[in-house]
Amino acid sequence: MLVVMTLSLALTACPAKETSESAAEPEKKDKPARSPAKKPVGPGLERLSVSLAQSKSWRLPPAAFSFTYPDEATLSLAKTGSQNPYYALVELYRGKKISESVSVTHVNLQGGPTAKWEQLAPVVMKRLLAAMQRQLPGMKILSSGKAPFGGKDLYQFRAEFEITDPNMGDPGKYRTFWVALLPGPQSSSPNGASLTMTVRQGSGSKVTTWSDFSSKGLMGQIWRSFEFSRAGSP
Numbered sequence: 001m002l003v004v005m006t007l008s009l010a011l012t013a014c015p016a017k018e019t020s021e022s023a024a025e026p027e028k029k030d031k032p033a034r035s036p037a038k039k040p041v042g043p044g045l046e047r048l049s050v051s052l053a054q055s056k057s058w059r060l061p062p063a064a065f066s067f068t069y070p071d072e073a074t075l076s077l078a079k080t081g082s083q084n085p086y087y088a089l090v091e092l093y094r095g096k097k098i099s100e101s102v103s104v105t106h107v108n109l110q111g112g113p114t115a116k117w118e119q120l121a122p123v124v125m126k127r128l129l130a131a132m133q134r135q136l137p138g139m140k141i142l143s144s145g146k147a148p149f150g151g152k153d154l155y156q157f158r159a160e161f162e163i164t165d166p167n168m169g170d171p172g173k174y175r176t177f178w179v180a181l182l183p184g185p186q187s188s189s190p191n192g193a194s195l196t197m198t199v200r201q202g203s204g205s206k207v208t209t210w211s212d213f214s215s216k217g218l219m220g221q222i223w224r225s226f227e228f229s230r231a232g233s234p
Helices: 004-010 052-057 114-135 208-215 216-223
Strands: 037-042 045-050 064-068 074-077 088-094 095-108 140-149 150-163 170-183 192-200
Touching: 004 170, 045 114, 064 095, 064 216, 088 216, 095 170, 095 216, 114 150, 170 208, 192 216, 208 216
Parallel strands: none
Antiparallel strands: 037 045, 045 064, 074 088, 088 095, 095 192, 140 150, 150 170, 170 192
């Protein structure tokens, strides 16, 4: 999806300015990167777990997290040693056409505490929205800023766009929802993550309203199950 690439590249454009404490983090403590763990966790569900070592091998800001997704969905992961736009991309097709997708990209806290995100967020949001409008000039931005989502106040934006060129993706009208997630004080993850959740309208998805993004379909499943690894875990 073009929107996934656009958002990811805009996030990557943020300079990684780490503090001296972050830079002094001893590399020798890192465990060798292993392939992300995927395992069944219930009827029709699988859980993906990404470690700090694995995310570093993807040349992305280190983050450790896990989430559950339907096993009927297609999972694409970043590649070791490549310049990757996302940690993971999950897509759900209906009738061989895209219906729903969720990409997990990074929220680089630049070596500082999560409180620093309050200063970083406006800059990141501005870059994201500008990149989207350059690549998808017909996109309509409905809202952006900090607002409630799924019972939490989070930085987010909502937008609508239309694809008419098959080379850019399956033609149709789309809704996309971007939300930033931050690790808690008990997390082993030094950086956050963002979810870019997109649905093609009229594709048979149960996600038909903005509130559905946190409770229904592929995005609802990933949102409800997403969690950062606790301190002491890989």
